[in-house]
Amino acid sequence: MRLDSLLLAALLSLVTVPAAAAPDAPPSPYVSIRRDKAFMREGPSYAHRILWVYQHKDYPFRVIATYDAWRRVRAVDGTTGWMHHSQLSERRTVLFIGFTKSALRTDADPNAKIVAYAQPGVVARLKACEPRFCEVDADGTDGWVDKRNIWGVGVGEVFH
Numbered sequence: 488m489r490l491d492s493l494l495l496a497a498l499l500s501l502v503t504v505p506a507a508a509a510p511d512a513p514p515s516p517y518v519s520i521r522r523d524k525a526f527m528r529e530g531p532s533y534a535h536r537i538l539w540v541y542q543h544k545d546y547p548f549r550v551i552a553t554y555d556a557w558r559r560v561r562a563v564d565g566t567t568g569w570m571h572h573s574q575l576s577e578r579r580t581v582l583f584i585g586f587t588k589s590a591l592r593t594d595a596d597p598n599a600k601i602v603a604y605a606q607p608g609v610v611a612r613l614k615a616c617e618p619r620f621c622e623v624d625a626d627g628t629d630g631w632v633d634k635r636n637i638w639g640v641g642v643g644e645v646f647h
Contacts, residue, residue, distance in 0.1 A: 514577060517639050518558065520546045521576040527568035531557035538568045545580045545610050547639035563638045579613035581623060581639035589637070591630025595620035603628045615647045616640055 523544050529535040531554040551567065552559035558575060561567045563582050583589050583605045592599035595617045603625065605611065611625035611632075620631045621640055634640060 515579060515644075516550050516641075517579060518548055518550055518560070518575040519578050519580040520544055520548075521574055525570055525574040527560070527566070527570055529568065531555065531559070531569045533571075535569065539566065543610065545576075545578065545612070547580045547582055547610070548575070549639075579639070580610055581613050581621065581637040583607050583609045583611070583625075583632075583636060584638045585636055589632055591623070591625060591628060591632055592620075593630065595622070595631045597633070599631065602630045605632070611637075613640060616644050618643070618645055 520541055520543065523542060525541045525546075526537045527539040527541065529538055546562075548558075548560035548562055548570070550558045551561050554569075556572050557569045558572055559567060559569050560575075563584065585607050588604040588606050590601045591603045591605060592601055605625050609625055611623035614622040614624060614629070616622070616634070617631075619634060621634055621637060622629065622631050623637070634642065
């Protein structure tokens with residue numbers, strides 16, 4: 488009987504709690520540029536040389552490491568470097584990717600009405616995500632886009 492209780496307790500400890508219910512859920516690994524200009528550096532200090540200057544507010548990056556007030560980030564093209572946290576915002580944005588324009592739809596349904604198209608390279612604000620689609624605001628136009636057509640959101644990421 489005691490062995491059954493221990494086994495049950497062990498199994499219950501393996502149950503995971505959804506991220507939305509966890510009050511201390513880690514922040515998203517995605518960030519965006521806070522201002523019109525941000526400097527990507529070779530290392531985590533102002534003494535390191537500047538590798539790239541990004542001149543697009545809200546451009547998304549993925550944080551891959553942290554050191555003090557610095558974030559090592561990766562861009563959609565794989566470029567990596569360090570940015571000071573003051574240049575970055577936790578505002579979620581995405582970048583349209585691919586070789587052709589992407590449809591923005593009225594709902595998270597591949598058969599929903601198309602309200603607009605976005606060209607590759609367009610940056611949009613992320614509003615919500617379902618398993619297959621994300622709701623975005625692309626320069627004032629709201630719509631749902633297939634996750635395969637954007638960069639800046641995790642494959643299994645869902646939030647409202």
